[in-house]
Amino acid sequence: MAQTKRSTGHAISPDIVEATERLDEQHIFTTKTLGFLIHPNIITSLSSHDGPGDDTPGLKVADIGTGTGIWLLDVAKTYPSLCGQLVGFDVTFSSFPSPGELPSNITFNVQDMHHPFPESEIGTYDIVAVRFVSSATSRVEWESTAKNLVTLLKPGGWLQWIDSCNFSLYCSVPGTSRKACQEIWDGLEPYRLKGGDDLVIGLMMREGRAGVNREDIGKGLGLVEVHEDVFSSDRLQDGPPGLEIRKMGTKNVMECFVGCLESLFGAEDLAVNGWTRDKIKGLEKQAMEEIEKGVYHTLDQVCIIGRKATGPGSRTA
16 A cells, blocks of 8 residues: 655555544544543533633643544534643654644644653643553553653643553354454453553553552642543443444454554564464454454543642642
8 A cells, every 4th residue: 555645744654544543433432431521520620711712811731642633623622612722742743633734722742741841831731631541551650650741730730541441352142253352352461461460550451359549649649639430331332323333442442452462473474472463464354353243342441530739839740
């Protein structure tokens, strides 16, 4: 397939184009599951903020791990009277939309969320939103990253972190095989092992019976009004359009898993722990056939919010 050019002039490969489509589908699936873009507690807290056109600017919002910027674009459409400056950050520009396609109040910057942000950004945001940046993240890693992101908040500003965990596979039709989907999932064990025994969030993670107390991490960073909601994606069912969205979401997550497998084992035409590029591609084809026959997944979509305390010394975490 020939390379595709965006209007930015940068050539991007077909797999990047496919990745952007997958990111947008992931956004649709998650928004349908959660039922919101910005948590209602945050909207209630900040709804008294003067919007654009008043003497003060609207809310300044950061989107961390912005990808294609679809969340920011939806926020701008959904809350036009509330939003001022909207800024997306990611480690690469490859999925950013063309500047010519954007409203004047939306910009994108390359930034690694694990590294300190420029001084000009510190303490300037009303909302910092994070979405789908974890595969299997340990408590120490998550706390360190959240601490860095809290520095972006104004006193009284909110951190919203949305991520997934507790993946499971199910059949909706008797006699349906889910063997290929399960083998792909089982092959990702190295991702789960790298975080050790103290994983707290991530697509590859499964919670134990004791829970992980993510709210305590937020409170430990000095956030107040910390709250966690967990919604299961099995809310998306019971007839069209729910079943189609569920199928789309299952294909989406399996494509993500296949990409992870390829990064682990498929870079060379050599067998690694029994995995080869051809085996991965074969399983992907079988998995998509299983999904067409009724295999589906569930995920817990986790939304954690917390507000930066106001008062002296609260400009940075």
